[in-house]
Amino acid sequence: MKLRIAAIAAFLLIAAVPSLAQAAGAVPVVTRSGGVTLITQQDAAAPLLHVVYVVRAGLNRQSLAQNGLAALTAQTIIATPVNGVALDDAIAAAGGSISFTVDPNDVRFEIEALPEDAGKVLALARSGLSAPAFSAATVRAARGKLIARIAENQQVALQVGLDMLSSTVATSANAGLPQFGLPAALEQLGPDDVKAFYATYYLRGGSYVSAAGRIDALPAGTLATFGETLPDGNTTAINVKLPKLTGSSRQLVAERDISAPWLIAQYPAPLVGSKDFGPMLVLASFMQRTLADMADVPGVVSETYASRAVGAVYQYENAQPDLVLYVNGGIGNPNRSFSTALSIASILATTKLEGSIDDFKAMASGDFISSTNSLEERAWLAVVYDENGQQPDYLTRTLDAISQTSAADLQRVAREYLSNPTIALVLPREDS
């Protein structure tokens, strides 16, 4: 009888706890053909299909004088008239969306659609990508949208700080330029510039088509065909070297129309797949928890403004990964929180850790898992892992890397990376 109960209990336990393999879902499928990498993650329960289309036409394809040209070209594509309206409006009317992000190396288009509309939406996107309108009116409209987005970004202090800091780690000066350029530079760029940039860099070589969600809603071969949207060929980046600044200060300061100062510290961080990747994820969780505990009212249950006003972000998806600590000065005494955070980072590298790091490992795992909830993130992470030479089963690999992290690893990584931060201060304008 006891054996029977034990057997039932064992059954209950085994059946109820999802294994890591189950939790990870299907492993992304990768195929390569003609310079295009196609990654698919079918999810029959998803409400949408999401496609990330990555083209090697990012910031490092523009010269310093062409600041903003990569973004202007991408914006021109989604402003291209289709059926009498801009491509993004046409796609919205067809049950989907299209947007873009300009990275140091790439431009990535995010295309999403209801399953029943996915074929139609991808066909629309393909028409805009393969034959953009370079008319003066379209480029003017695109420029206007970009300038509005720049204005919006300038009101987000953290974004201003991150933009400043990214320019300090770029391997090529052009790769550190602002994502959307600067309004004054954009005003100098016209249809001929956009047309030439498109003709030179919108080629198939090195591109990715990464899809997640209801791939089954598409006729077979649709995604492979989508990958053939652009002409064959490869492009190379423009390498722009600038002399190193010789000043001793590692502080960048900007003033914006904001109500409180923001303090941001940036440390270099390891690439995805490095032996230090897992420990850095745990370290970021440790710093996040420490900062939140310092800022928040002790013991509260709810997430408060104070806990959200501070943070630690490991930007491993960046071409030059970094760990960023930030403090929003609106919470009271930002100097105290910030200096304490920097001190903790410094002390971590030199003092032996006591106690268990299991809570921070759990937090790192939980944060990573919740970052994989959206189709956009799932499609993009598979690209990031593949670009870093890793198998694209990002979830299993990352959870394994976190699980295998020891206190000694954490300390080693703290010692290696957390020594000399670059600081960005985003301050309210004196007259604001």
Place this chain on the structure above:
Amino acid sequence: MRSSVFTAVALAAMLAPLGAFAAGEPVAGSLPHGGSYTMAPDPTLASAAVDLWFRAPAAGYDNATPGISRLAATAAAAATLESGKSLVSFVRGVGGRLAINVYPDLVDVSASVPASAARRVVAAMSAAYFAPALDDDSLKIARTDVAVLSAQEHYSPDDLLHDALFAQIFSSGPAHFAPIPGDLGDLKGITLAQINAFAKRAFRSANATFALAGNVDPSLLAAVTAGTPGTPDAPIVSATAPAPADRTLTAAVTGEGLAWTGPPIADERAATALDFVADYLFRDQTGVVSKALDPTGDAYVNGQFITLHDPGVMLVTIGGSKPALVETQVLAAVSGLQQPLDAASFAAAREAFLYHLAADSQSPTEQADNLGWYSSEGNGAYAPSDAQSTYWKAARSLDPQYVASVVKKYLAHPVVVRLITATSKEPTS
């Protein structure tokens, strides 16, 4: 006997569903010891959302203790369980996040966790709420928590306007009171005994709905060991004011809000039509009014139809330094929709609306929130996160004439609340 029954129920709950549901299709049923569940499984995800919903009046069963629902829900999350940890500590310890959302008529305890921990979270959450053991320590934490949230709300125009508009529209009942009182004096008089009595009544298992999404399946519910079978409370309604008046309030921030009473959740087509209107006019980035705002200025507008048991509320909040100008734009846009849109514009807007529905319910947390809300308001089959629900049928059935008729019927005369600061005599126009 109870133990045997439990084992049988647990096994049945685990074995039956394995072939009984397909990924993406919501399933619903009864909890082992009273109450119900609804879930949307997606086995390809690594996370799970575990939400526990109750029908509970935010100001107490006699509407005399504003804030008691929030206090009780928070204290239950902070109380030490048999494991030696509180629910909130436990959830954080497995790498998850816990949020407590209190509405005038509902309480939602929401955990987002790795799927491997979902079963233990279901067990801990049901223990914390179905058999609450609140004490002075947990109440002290809850009082601090509510005080912090209350202080924050003083600087949130949207929250202040939402509460103030509801206070104008609803003359009595829980919707008349702010779920988080602005005056902490309201909380001081609430005793531990009152909170325990409230928790035992509101958080009984029979009054609960577990809403689960992500990598979940019905076998998780075998982890619910507490509770007593019984009858759930009916959806809670509040009385509407016959002629709600406009109001100007002095606050720490400025803003302006407009509200209209709408159809009940049972009138699915009309409620969906007002969701469509909110999406078409006010959705961030794409709404007609949102896009018309000066992108370099500080103006913003939020609009949503809040689906409630009876009646729903269309609510628009406006921020920035020129709220009166935006109010004019809002009223003109709403008034314009009394005339049917042309067929092509309408078809495009409806397709965009359907896409937004799906885009807004991608994550397990969003899905569980959606399933729990609509079930608790009395119409779980109408939850928009399920593309097979009656919601989608209603959305696809919308036509320009019908939407115009609903706008005419419900969106004629808004109630307006204006927030002004002590230093300003009237809102800037």
